[in-house]
Amino acid sequence: MARRDYSLLGPDGARAVETGLAAAEWYHTDVPRKVMKELMQRSDQPAIRDTILLYGCMIGFASAGIALWGSWWCVPFWLAYGVLYGSASDSRWHECGHGTAFKTAWMNNAVYEIASFMIMRNSATWRWSHARHHTDTYIVGRDPEIAIMRPPAFVKLIGSFFGIPEVIDFFPRMIRNALSGPTAEERSFVPQSEWGKVQRVALVYLAIYAATVGLALWMQSILPLMVIGLPRLYGAWHHVMTGLLQHGGLADNVIDHRLNSRTVLMNPISRFIYWNMNYHVEHHMFPMVPYHALPRLHETIKHDLPSPNRSIPEAFAEMWPALRRQLAHEDFFLRRDLPPGAKPYREDFHRAALGEMPDALPAE
Amino acid sequence: MPQWIRACATDDVDEEDLIRFDHGGATYAIYHSPEGDFFATAGLCTHENVHLCDGLVMGHLIECPKHNGQFDYRTGEARRAPVCVNLRTFPVKVEGADVFIEVP
Numbered sequence: 159m160a161r162r163d164y165s166l167l168g169p170d171g172a173r174a175v176e177t178g179l180a181a182a183e184w185y186h187t188d189v190p191r192k193v194m195k196e197l198m199q200r201s202d203q204p205a206i207r208d209t210i211l212l213y214g215c216m217i218g219f220a221s222a223g224i225a226l227w228g229s230w231w232c233v234p235f236w237l238a239y240g241v242l243y244g245s246a247s248d249s250r251w252h253e254c255g256h257g258t259a260f261k262t263a264w265m266n267n268a269v270y271e272i273a274s275f276m277i278m279r280n281s282a283t284w285r286w287s288h289a290r291h292h293t294d295t296y297i298v299g300r301d302p303e304i305a306i307m308r309p310p311a312f313v314k315l316i317g318s319f320f321g322i323p324e325v326i327d328f329f330p331r332m333i334r335n336a337l338s339g340p341t342a343e344e345r346s347f348v349p350q351s352e353w354g355k356v357q358r359v360a361l362v363y364l365a366i367y368a369a370t371v372g373l374a375l376w377m378q379s380i381l382p383l384m385v386i387g388l389p390r391l392y393g394a395w396h397h398v399m400t401g402l403l404q405h406g407g408l409a410d411n412v413i414d415h416r417l418n419s420r421t422v423l424m425n426p427i428s429r430f431i432y433w434n435m436n437y438h439v440e441h442h443m444f445p446m447v448p449y450h451a452l453p454r455l456h457e458t459i460k461h462d463l464p465s466p467n468r469s470i471p472e473a474f475a476e477m478w479p480a481l482r483r484q485l486a487h488e489d490f491f492l493r494r495d496l497p498p499g500a501k502p503y504r505e506d507f508h509r510a511a512l513g514e515m516p517d518a519l520p521a522e
Numbered sequence: 523m524p525q526w527i528r529a530c531a532t533d534d535v536d537e538e539d540l541i542r543f544d545h546g547g548a549t550y551a552i553y554h555s556p557e558g559d560f561f562a563t564a565g566l567c568t569h570e571n572v573h574l575c576d577g578l579v580m581g582h583l584i585e586c587p588k589h590n591g592q593f594d595y596r597t598g599e600a601r602r603a604p605v606c607v608n609l610r611t612f613p614v615k616v617e618g619a620d621v622f623i624e625v626p
Contacts, residue, residue, distance in 0.1 A: 349606055
């Protein structure tokens with residue numbers, strides 16, 4: 159296969175549309191309607207509990223960090239605050255963007271807007287980019303949320319643990335959005351009716367950051383930026399650590415989420431920060447199931463899925479060598495075994511759509 | 523020429539749920555509201571042509587199973603992004619234990 163072109167306006171995206179790979183019908187495990195209806199049911203209670211806990215902890219950690227500012231004792235409090243600000247905001251943005259976290263719409267929208275600001279994503283733009291991510295998950299030239307492109311850019315990946323490439327991208331983009339609305343690429347997936355909203359959101363973000371920087375200059379201290387802005391850098395590591403595992407080292411240009419997504423069993427603290435998105439095959443296969451029901455969904459369909467990785471280190475041990483191998487062999491991907499009795503991977507369509515995609519190379 | 527077609531029996535659809543009905547090369551969704559009334563819309567979401575029959579009915583809303591866009595199935599009105607275009611609706615009547623929809 160020729161070198162991948164990830165541009166949303168490039169030839170790979172156009173080819174995916176021509177071949178029917180874009181907006182295709184994806185594989186789903188059979189789940190009885192009655193069971194699925196029960197899994198899809200919405201509830202405010204789990205997300206209200208988690209949101210009170212999240213914002214309560216953030217206020218507590220930031221207060222302690224401010225009170226102890228000037229001594230080394232403030233460091234652990236800022237590190238804890240940073241992870242909640244710069245990583246838990248990613249999963250809140252995600253779940254509330256789907257509208258599944260809460261039953262009540264305004265609660266989803268309120269948490270979505272706050273989380274979007276904290277994770278430095280224009281809330282109007284990213285709602286649409288994520289819709290595309292679900293339509294065309296890891297379809298090259300179609301999915302705007304491919305975290306690990308091939309060949310992997312390791313320097314950028316490591317920088318992402320500190321939020322560096324994302325923040326460098328965010329501020330010029332925010333200013334461009336504030337001045338002239340969405341960019342040309344953004345206009346390829348944001349409907350025209352929303353372009354004005356993209357601009358208004360960027361103006362609000364710009365005003366908040368300008369006020370924060372102004373306060374820091376007036377105080378002659380970075381303390382205001384420790385509360386707003388900088389945690390996106392010093393607290394990003396957890397959401398990058400978990401986020402890279404979602405699809406890293408797995409197939410692209412396929413229409414079976416079992417081939418391109420990864421489920422990883424995690425400790426309870428990471429699952430709270432990540433809001434159960436470690437059940438990622440399940441989430442992509444059935445995105446209307448709320449985060450709090452994903453463990454039950456996993457139990458329901460695990461007979462049809464590759465075995466989950468049993469821990470974050472185990473998942474990295476699987477993914478990282480695959481990424482290194484993609485440096486030399488761009489087409490390499492991990493193809494995990496399915497349990498006995500599972501439906502075979504849907505590969506017939508992939509081959510036809512891609513003009514005979516090469517087989518996965520054997521794992522190292 | 524519009525015609526009335528039997529779509530299903532009344533007890534084929536649970537309350538606050540929907541089923542798929544295909545006829546004449548077109549696909550429809552038949553809804554049973556919490557009040558016991560029946561409604562019919564086009565079967566595919568206006569956003570990305572995903573069939574709504576796998577979605578979730580909440581009160582008078584149908585949520586698309588792919589991107590969580592929502593419509594009011596009584597009017598077809600698009601109620602939540604990413605859906606922007608309203609859903610087409612069709613007249614429904616109940617005769618005895620049968621549900622009929624008027625199709626074009």
